[in-house]
Amino acid sequence: MTQAPTQPGAVLTKPPFLRAPEASRTILLVIFACACLPLAAGVFFFGWRVIILTAISVATCVGVESIYYRLTRQPALRRRTHAALMGLLLALTLPPFVPWYVPLAGGVIAIVIGKAIFGGVGHFLWQPALVGRLAVVVLFAPPLWSVVELTRPAWPVLAVNRVITGDIANVRPAERYVSWRDTQATGSNDAFELPTPRKILRELTTDQARPPESIGEQLAKLPSAWDIIVGAYGGGIGETCSLAILCAGLYLIYRNYVNGYLSGMMILAAAVTAAVAPVRTAAGDFRWLPLLIEGSDVGFLYVVYQVLAGELLLSAFFLAPEMTSRPVTAPAQGIFGLLCGGLGMLLALYTSIPIPFYAAVLACNTLTPVLDGIRPRVLGQRRWWQKKS
Amino acid sequence: MPRRRFGTFSGGINLPAEKDATLDAAIAPWPVQELRIPLCPLPAAQAQPVVAPGDKVKPGQLLARTDDPQQVNVYAPLAGVVGDFTDVLVPDDFFGWRSSRAIVLKDLQPASQPNRPDFDWEHADAAELLERLREGHLLLCSGPFDNVSRWLESAIESAADTLICNVMENAPLVTADHRLLAERGGDVVRGLAILAKALSVAHTMLAVDSQRTGAYRSAARLAGALKIDTIALAPKYPIEAQAMLTQVLTRRQVVPGRSTLSVRVAMVDAATCAAAYQWAALGLRQTHRVVTMAGRGVKSPGNYLIPFGTDAAWLLAQACESEPPLRVHGSPMNGRELAVGAVVGPRTNALLGMEDSYAGPPTPCIRCGWCSDNCPARLNVAALNDDFELAHLDGAKARCVTACVGCGICTYLCPARLPLMSRCQQLRQMILREAKAATP
Numbered sequence: 001m002t003q004a005p006t007q008p009g010a011v012l013t014k015p016p017f018l019r020a021p022e023a024s025r026t027i028l029l030v031i032f033a034c035a036c037l038p039l040a041a042g043v044f045f046f047g048w049r050v051i052i053l054t055a056i057s058v059a060t061c062v063g064v065e066s067i068y069y070r071l072t073r074q075p076a077l078r079r080r081t082h083a084a085l086m087g088l089l090l091a092l093t094l095p096p097f098v099p100w101y102v103p104l105a106g107g108v109i110a111i112v113i114g115k116a117i118f119g120g121v122g123h124f125l126w127q128p129a130l131v132g133r134l135a136v137v138v139l140f141a142p143p144l145w146s147v148v149e150l151t152r153p154a155w156p157v158l159a160v161n162r163v164i165t166g167d168i169a170n171v172r173p174a175e176r177y178v179s180w181r182d183t184q185a186t187g188s189n190d191a192f193e194l195p196t197p198r199k200i201l202r203e204l205t206t207d208q209a210r211p212p213e214s215i216g217e218q219l220a221k222l223p224s225a226w227d228i229i230v231g232a233y234g235g236g237i238g239e240t241c242s243l244a245i246l247c248a249g250l251y252l253i254y255r256n257y258v259n260g261y262l263s264g265m266m267i268l269a270a271a272v273t274a275a276v277a278p279v280r281t282a283a284g285d286f287r288w289l290p291l292l293i294e295g296s297d298v299g300f301l302y303v304v305y306q307v308l309a310g311e312l313l314l315s316a317f318f319l320a321p322e323m324t325s326r327p328v329t330a331p332a333q334g335i336f337g338l339l340c341g342g343l344g345m346l347l348a349l350y351t352s353i354p355i356p357f358y359a360a361v362l363a364c365n366t367l368t369p370v371l372d373g374i375r376p377r378v379l380g381q382r383r384w385w386q387k388k389s
Numbered sequence: 390m391p392r393r394r395f396g397t398f399s400g401g402i403n404l405p406a407e408k409d410a411t412l413d414a415a416i417a418p419w420p421v422q423e424l425r426i427p428l429c430p431l432p433a434a435q436a437q438p439v440v441a442p443g444d445k446v447k448p449g450q451l452l453a454r455t456d457d458p459q460q461v462n463v464y465a466p467l468a469g470v471v472g473d474f475t476d477v478l479v480p481d482d483f484f485g486w487r488s489s490r491a492i493v494l495k496d497l498q499p500a501s502q503p504n505r506p507d508f509d510w511e512h513a514d515a516a517e518l519l520e521r522l523r524e525g526h527l528l529l530c531s532g533p534f535d536n537v538s539r540w541l542e543s544a545i546e547s548a549a550d551t552l553i554c555n556v557m558e559n560a561p562l563v564t565a566d567h568r569l570l571a572e573r574g575g576d577v578v579r580g581l582a583i584l585a586k587a588l589s590v591a592h593t594m595l596a597v598d599s600q601r602t603g604a605y606r607s608a609a610r611l612a613g614a615l616k617i618d619t620i621a622l623a624p625k626y627p628i629e630a631q632a633m634l635t636q637v638l639t640r641r642q643v644v645p646g647r648s649t650l651s652v653r654v655a656m657v658d659a660a661t662c663a664a665a666y667q668w669a670a671l672g673l674r675q676t677h678r679v680v681t682m683a684g685r686g687v688k689s690p691g692n693y694l695i696p697f698g699t700d701a702a703w704l705l706a707q708a709c710e711s712e713p714p715l716r717v718h719g720s721p722m723n724g725r726e727l728a729v730g731a732v733v734g735p736r737t738n739a740l741l742g743m744e745d746s747y748a749g750p751p752t753p754c755i756r757c758g759w760c761s762d763n764c765p766a767r768l769n770v771a772a773l774n775d776d777f778e779l780a781h782l783d784g785a786k787a788r789c790v791t792a793c794v795g796c797g798i799c800t801y802l803c804p805a806r807l808p809l810m811s812r813c814q815q816l817r818q819m820i821l822r823e824a825k826a827a828t829p
Contacts, residue, residue, distance in 0.1 A: 324756045379636070379765070
């Protein structure tokens with residue numbers, strides 16, 4: 001979209017007569033470019049199908065946005081750039097093995113229900129990409145549409161010798177979680193599948209029949225730290241590669257497009273919740289402070305795995321800081337991040353919601369108008385204990 | 390230079406200074422052919438002319454007289470012949486212009502006012518100085534639209550204990566006050582001492598930009614001798630705003646919607662101080678202003694001594710090679726777009742030729758929050774923009790929009806190109822007008 005040409009003297013009739021060069025579109029394009037980094041990691045580990053899913057998602061969002069505003073004859077509000085960004089973010093949250101109509105349905109709902117009926121950018125309450133993601137979870141839940149699997153007992157990753165070019169649908173279950181670098185695909189199978197780290201960690205906090213031996217035992221079943229950092233484990237398209245998300249997120253913070261307090265508070269709150277919230281011991285009872293139960297080294301590893309494995313980082317750097325659906329003032333953003341991180345970690349630990357952090361972000365988006373009331377004291381304004389003169 | 394430590398304020402940004410072209414340009418005269426001197430420089434009853442068309446006048450001669458204490462007498466800046474009466478535009482509150490009758494002065498001769506050092510300011514007491522300044526009919530060159538003697542009276546009434554001369558001048562392009570202090574620092578500092586003596590304040594401060602203290606050495610030495618603290622501060626924009634400088638120097642926060650006098654701080658600029666000295670000590674009328682002419686397309690950027698009543702558009706056209714897309718009167722951050730018929734007056738610190746290529750049409754707010762993050766008054770500007778769009782005046786009042794200092798950072802940063810500052814200022818004006826109407 002090109003902006004309408006300005007006529008000399010027609011626009012700047014009020015001061016200031018200088019403007020910073022960054023426009024809304026620049027912001028959206030830079031975030032889009034940064035979100036392509038986790039996408040690239042997704043393409044690397046989950047193959048060419050990811051490109052198709054992302055293209056469908058982006059094209060759906062852009063197309064639906066154009067059609068909606070053509071039909072309702074409303075001026076589109078920062079339309080296609082923002083719609084494309086929402087499409088990309090939606091794709092990053094989806095599992096890599098879903099069929100083509102899942103991003104299509106998600107994109108339509110994200111734009112129509114998440115964004116357009118509220119009046120477009122600057123007006124919607126919930127992050128549209130997550131509205132689409134939540135709708136997909138509900139729509140394709142087993143009793144409703146049992147053909148499609150949005151979540152599986154084991155999720156696939158391409159083998160080392162089939163990265164990028166492999167087909168994620170040709171999958172072979174692996175017996176145990178070995179280091180990804182040692183995987184070799186043979187024959188027609190490109191990928192192997194294993195339980196997600198989240199599922200393994202979840203066994204520590206569910207009330208199932210046989211309690212785990214210890215936290216250390218459970219951590220030994222998880223992929224290696226290297227796999228977790230580069231993203232070589234089963235998960236959403238853009239969720240797995242911590243390195244890519246961190247690099248892109250820190251750049252966004254440097255550009256001031258993401259408030260570092262929000263992301264930092266969200267990760268901090270999640271880490272503290274994981275360190276404190278009770279886990280099950282071999283005896284079957286719940287004990288507080290898993291950070292210290294089996295020594296601080298095991299506890300530290302446990303917290304790091306809880307933070308890195310899963311969708312927390314993607315939520316903290318790309319989804320929660322979405323500008324319209326987060327609060328505006330800096331202190332409110334910090335509180336928003338705290339709530340998102342704490343609630344998300346609790347959902348991840350004690351519920352079976354497939355998208356705990358996304359659900360937490362959506363829930364906290366609902367509180368945004370309330371949180372917006374938290375703001376610093378205006379210059380010269382009376383404090384509450386100072387009398388009116 | 391600084392001996393005490395001073396704080397800072399939250400928000401604010403570092404603007405590109407863009408002052409290189411004029412920073413070291415000495416104050417120079419500019420030949421003019423015709424003056425149109427406003428009879429109504431302040432928003433009060435018009436001064437009555439005491440000259441008739443065809444009269445020859447000398448520099449500093451009385452042109453129009455008034456009995457209204459809110460208005461000032463009008464004096465001739467140069468020698469010339471009185472022509473017809475006409476209408477001109479002078480700056481008014483809230484970025485606007487106000488029409489005023491004016492005397493045309495033609496056939497100008499390059500003559501200057503003779504010095505008449507008939508008043509010993511160093512040995513005069515406060516009452517004598519006040520009387521002398523009242524006779525001077527001086528205008529304030531920044532701050533409220535008022536004359537100096539009325540401003541002094543209100544400062545005495547509010548028991549001001551601190552007088553600050555504000556030479557921060559950190560808006561881009563403008564260097565008029567900087568040159569004035571660098572070249573005529575003696576006039577500025579002595580003028581500040583005169584005003585301090587008339588007000589009988591306990592503390593007098595001269596606040597300057599820490600990047601440019603080298604140019605102010607002689608002024609600082611004189612200030613030390615006159616018991617004036619010279620304070621160099623880091624140039625984070627908008628420290629030049631009166632409320633911000635007051636907070637930094639005195640740790641007092643100005644009551645929203647009121648001037649710095651509400652916290653017993655009187656603030657003047659360098660040009661007013663220089664005019665006060667030149668009148669009180671030398672008997673010279675305030676008839677000229679140092680004006681910075683700079684910006685894109687200005688072929689001879691510099692600081693020029695311009696007589697009041699010079700046509701501003703003509704002056705800028707003389708200085709430019711071609712018509713600039715945007716002509717600005719005053720600072721680029723909170724000045725006015727130059728109107729046809731506007732003349733140089735005490736508030737013309739700059740005439741700038743500018744591009745408006747940065748701006749696009751306003752688009753909806755995307756709630757990036759940069760306006761609120763960087764607001765020096767810590768206003769929630771995004772919410773105030775909603776209040777403006779919904780005409781929700783009570784909401785704006787609850788958010789204390791009257792604390793807006795009018796620095797323009799919100800509009801400068803806004804990626805949606807919304808005119809946030811002018812919206813906040815409109816809300817502020819409406820609330821202040823309502824409050825004024827409510828008080829008997």
